Amino acid sequence: MSEESKPPRYASWxxxxxxxxxxxxxxxxxxxxxxxxxxxxxxxxxxxxxxxxLILVGDSxxxxxxxxxxxxPVTLDEILxxxxxxxxxxxxxxxxxxxxFGSYEESDEQAVRNAIRLVKEGGADGVKLERxxxxxxxxxxxxxxxxxxxxxxxxTPQTATVLGGFKAQGRTAERARQLVEDALxxxxxxxxxxxxxxxxxxxxxxxxxxxAVPAIGxxxxxxxxxxxxxxxxxxxxxxxxxxxxxxRYAELGDAIAEALERYASEVRSGAFPEERHTYGMPEEERAxxxxxxxxx
Ligand code: KIV
Numbered sequence: 269m270s271e272e273s274k275p276p277r278y279a280s281w282x283x284x285x286x287x288x289x290x291x292x293x294x295x296x297x298x299x300x301x302x303x304x305x306x307x308x309x310x311x312x313x314x315x316x317x318x319x320x321x322l323i324l325v326g327d328s329x330x331x332x333x334x335x336x337x338x339x340x341p342v343t344l345d346e347i348l349x350x351x352x353x354x355x356x357x358x359x360x361x362x363x364x365x366x367x368x369f370g371s372y373e374e375s376d377e378q379a380v381r382n383a384i385r386l387v388k389e390g391g392a393d394g395v396k397l398e399r400x401x402x403x404x405x406x407x408x409x410x411x412x413x414x415x416x417x418x419x420x421x422x423x424t425p426q427t428a429t430v431l432g433g434f435k436a437q438g439r440t441a442e443r444a445r446q447l448v449e450d451a452l453x454x455x456x457x458x459x460x461x462x463x464x465x466x467x468x469x470x471x472x473x474x475x476x477x478x479x480a481v482p483a484i485g486x487x488x489x490x491x492x493x494x495x496x497x498x499x500x501x502x503x504x505x506x507x508x509x510x511x512x513x514x515x516r517y518a519e520l521g522d523a524i525a526e527a528l529e530r531y532a533s534e535v536r537s538g539a540f541p542e543e544r545h546t547y548g549m550p551e552e553e554r555a556x557x558x559x560x561x562x563x564x
Contacts, residue, residue: 284359284360285359285360285362285393286321286360286361286362288362288393288394288416288460291321291322291362291460291461291481291482292460292480292481292482294321294482294493294494295480295481295482295493300493300494300495301321301322301461301482301484301493301494301495302319302320302321302322302494302495303320303321303322303323303324303484303494303495303496304320304322304323304324304496304497304498304499304502305323305324305325305326305328305329305496305497305498305499306323306324306325306354306357306358306499307325307326307329307333307350307353307354307499308350308353308354308357309353309354309356309357310357311354311357311499312353312354312355312356312357312358312361312363313357313358315358315361316357316358316359316360316361320361321361321362321494322361322362322363322364322484322494322496323354323358323361323362323363323364324364324366324396324496325347325350325351325354325363325364325365325366325390325392326366326396326498327339327342327347327366327368327369327425327426328366328425328498329342329346329347329350330342330346330368332498332499332500332501332505332506333500334346338425338428339368339369339425339426340369340426342366342368342369343368343370344367344368344371344382344385344386346368347365347366347367347368347371347386347390348365348385348386348389348390351363351365351386351390351391351392352389352390352391355390355391355392356391362393362394363391363392363393364392364393364394364395364396364418365386365387365390365392365394365395365396366395366396366397367379367382367383367386367395367396367397367398368426369426369427372397372403372406372410373402373406376405376406376408376409377409379397379406379409379410380409380410380412380413380415383395383410383413383415383417384413384415387415393416394415394416394417394418394460395410395415395416395417395418396417396418396419396420396463397410397417397418397419397420398420398421398424398425398426398427399420399421399424399426399427399450400419400421400446400449400450400451400453400454401450403419403454404450404453404454404456404457405457407419407454407457407458407459408457408458411457411458411459412458416460417457417458417459417460418459418460418461418462418463418484419450419451419454419455419457419459419461419462419463420462420463420465421437421447421450421451421454421462421463421464421465422436422437422438422447422463422464422465422466422467422487422488423435423436423437423465423466423467423487424465425465434466434511435466436466436467436468436487437465437466437467438467438468438471439468444467444468444470444471444474447464447467447471447475448471448474448475448478451464451475451478451479451483452478452479455479455480455481459481460481460482461481461482461483461484461493461494462475462479462481462482462483462484463483463484463485463486463496464476464483464484464485464486464488464492465485465486465487465488466486466487466488466511466513467487467488468489469488469489469490469491470489471488472485472488472489472491472492473489473491473492476491476492476493482494484496486498486513487511487512487513488513497514497515498514501514501516502514502515502516502517502518503516503517503518503520504516504517504518504519504520504521504522505518505520505521505524506521507521
């Protein structure tokens with residue numbers, strides 16, 4: 269594809285995979301980075317076609333796809349399978365696999381081993397892990413093994429119980445300062461970007477300015493270097509109460525429910541299937557078949 273015919277919707281178009289260093293360049297140029305979660309190949313294909321830059325195979329899947337109450341029970345194998353599906357569908361976007369709870373906390377060795385599985389077996393371009401504190405050393409170890417790492421601070425759903433639930437973080441001066449420190453420590457450990465989840469806009473702005481690497485916000489106001497939303501939340505495909513920061517760009521749940529109701533009603537009335545949905549057979553074969561049946 270020539271330079272002239274590049275899709276205009278792409279913030280920073282390159283043939284093939286978006287190079288990782290391009291993200292820092294986008295921050296420098298003030299171009300917003302677009303990130304969304306996806307959990308299967310068709311969704312990844314749609315995100316790619318829409319010009320999304322980063323796709324996260326998030327452990328949010330535990331809640332929005334698998335119907336759990338939290339992300340805590342999600343396993344490495346679940347993320348691994350979904351990463352394989354997503355990497356088959358996404359060509360240009362960088363695909364990041366979320367490291368689920370329990371897959372990196374024990375030791376640097378455990379973290380490196382599992383991150384490598386997500387890259388080697390899942391095809392991920394990088395991984396994401398949550399929190400500052402002990403996760404900083406894990407991030408450093410994984411980066412040291414050659415795997416790009418995205419950090420995640422603020423509301424970290426894997427440890428929501430410790431944080432007092434799914435609620436905004438960094439709302440006192442001291443907690444906000446801690447958040448800046450965590451983000452800077454993750455950057456110093458080699459993270460190529462940091463997710464800021466559910467933090468006041470003023471705090472997100474300060475963290476974004478303090479970081480050289482991109483800050484990707486979710487519920488963090490307009491001043492981060494990019495935004496991420498969860499697929500099912502933004503497409504109206506999730507029955508639970510969506511957080512305040514979600515904007516619904518479609519009502520797919522309603523569209524699917526309506527389609528299923530029409531299908532059920534047409535099956536019951538006999539309106540489906542019609543002639544055009546049905547296979548025929550040559551008339552002489554049909555006649556011969558009936559003769560066979562009649563002849564016992
Ligand atoms: O699991 C996930 O989807 C996430 C995003 C909310 C950033 O971590």
